Amino acid sequence: MRNAKRLIKGFYNLLLPVVVLLVVAFVAGGVWLVYISAIPPRAEYMVDPSKLALLSSRGAQITDETWPNRDGTSARGWLLRGSQNAPSVILLHRYGTDRSHLLNFGVKLSETTNFTILMPDLRGHGLNPAIEQTSFGGNEVEDTLSAIDYLKTLKTADGKPLIGKSFGIFGVELGAITGIAAAAKDPNIRSIALESVPRSSNDLVASIVEARFPFGSSVTSVLAKGGTYIYFINREFERSSACDLAKTLSDRDVLLLAGPGAPYFQTSTSNLSSCFPKTTKVKAFTDLAPSGFDLTNATLEQADFYDQRVIYFFKESLSGD
CATH class of the missing domain: 3.40.50.1820 (Alpha/Beta hydrolase fold, catalytic domain)
Incomplete structure (x- = not known):
């Protein structure tokens, strides 16, 4: 029983940092996608x-x-x-x-x-x-x-x-x-x-990201939508549909x-x-x-x-x- 508990605890301690890193990576990725999209192409x-x-x-x-x-x-x-x-x-x-x-x-x-x-x-x-x-x-x-x-x-x-x-x-x-x-x-x-x-506006961000990164767009658009909540936390962003x-x-x-x-x-x-x-x-x-x-x-x-x-x-x- 003790060995089982130790095994579970060890697995948990091993898994937790990985989960935290993944969450941080996804959040950072979403914020980065919003950042680069917030600077429009110009000509x-x-x-x-x-x-x-x-x-x-x-x-x-x-x-x-x-x-x-x-x-x-x-x-x-x-x-x-x-x-x-x-x-x-x-x-x-x-x-x-x-x-x-x-x-x-x-x-x-x-x-x-x-x-x-x-x-x-x-x-x-x-x-x-x-x-x-x-x-x-x-x-x-x-x-x-x-x-x-x-x-x-x-x-x-x-x-x-x-x-x-x-x-x-x-x-x-x-x-x-x-x-x-x-x-x-x-x-x-x-x-x-x-x-x-x-x-x-969130859907607009998603469409911009999808057009820019068509490969894996189903993932990047979701990340970008989430990224707006952090990127615009102290700035104006229209949340109403x-x-x-x-x-x-x-x-x-x-x-x-x-x-x-x-x-x-x-x-x-x-x-x-x-x-x-x-x-x-x-x-x-x-x-x-x-x-x-x-x-x-x-x-x-x-x-x-x-x-x-x-x-x-x-x-x-x-x-x-």
């Missing part, structure tokens, strides 16, 4: 206003602006001023891209509606960002509300407020989870067009878009349509090929058809405000 802007100005008179009116965020950091974006008292629409890009991916759409939206259009770089994105890391929709929510604060300060040539009372948001993936969370905090965001919406956020959005207009080109988000976007209150008008097109998740390989006709669908939504939804 030269696809197009900038100076080039677009050669093709469009509206493009020549774009200005490069900066403004303070509520946490004291700095934000930047391209601005297209609209008519006095007209609504404003903020365009939020997906992870790993930047404001230039929405520039052409922003010009089209401005030309059709005369709304004021703001195209910011989200945290960690664009060339030489002031903030190196993204928070996957955490701080980005407050940054979006800071952008609205900035828009409210804009004046006409005679010193009158430029912006009307209503705002719209168009967001893709990271921009979508950011946009729906911002709308949950600001009732003046009346119209929300969301493309390829993740179920949550998109569905929970949608349940708070009464009396809004919502357009949901997705397609098979991003199947991970096609399902989550389709499921999201049933989460909104009955007082919110929801239109969903979740079988688009291509969708706005990636229009870089779309034909000009396909891209324009997609753009016009979103433009019509904002024009119909906000023109009366």
Whole structure:
């Protein structure tokens, strides 16, 4: 009996350090995956206003602006001023891209509606960002509300407020989870067009890790999800699901878009349509090929058809405000 107890104790003493090391390794691995994902890939802007100005008179009116965020950091974006008292629409890009991916759409939206259009770089994105890391929709929510604060300060040539009372948001993936969370905090965001919406910021992190490490993705995505709880322990991170956020959005207009080109988000976007209150008008097109998740390989006709669908939504939804 004593020998058996000694054997069990010896086995336990041998096994415990191994278990502890494995736990530490898994935790450290999860935190590392979040860390490297929080620094998005960056590239030269696809197009900038100076080039677009050669093709469009509206493009020549774009200005490069900066403004303070509520946490004291700095934000930047391209601005297209609209008519006095007209609504404003903020365009939020997906992870790993930047404001230039929405520039052409922003010009089209401005030309059709005369709304004021703001195209910011989200945290960690664009060339030489002031903030190196993204928070996957955490701080980005407050940054979006800071952008609205900035828009409210804009004046006409005679010193009158430029912006009307209503705002719209168009967001893709990271921009979508950011946009729906911002709308949950600001009732003046009346119209929300969301493309390829993740179920949550945690699911967004998982999808980024899966794309970066496709081998063993079922393991790495789980590790990354767990890693967010430690990496963001003292920092902003949006824990609410998109569905929970949608349940708070009464009396809004919502357009949901997705397609098979991003199947991970096609399902989550389709499921999201049933989460909104009955007082919110929801239109969903979740079988688009291509969708706005990636229009870089779309034909000009396909891209324009997609753009016009979103433009019509904002024009119909906000023109009366």
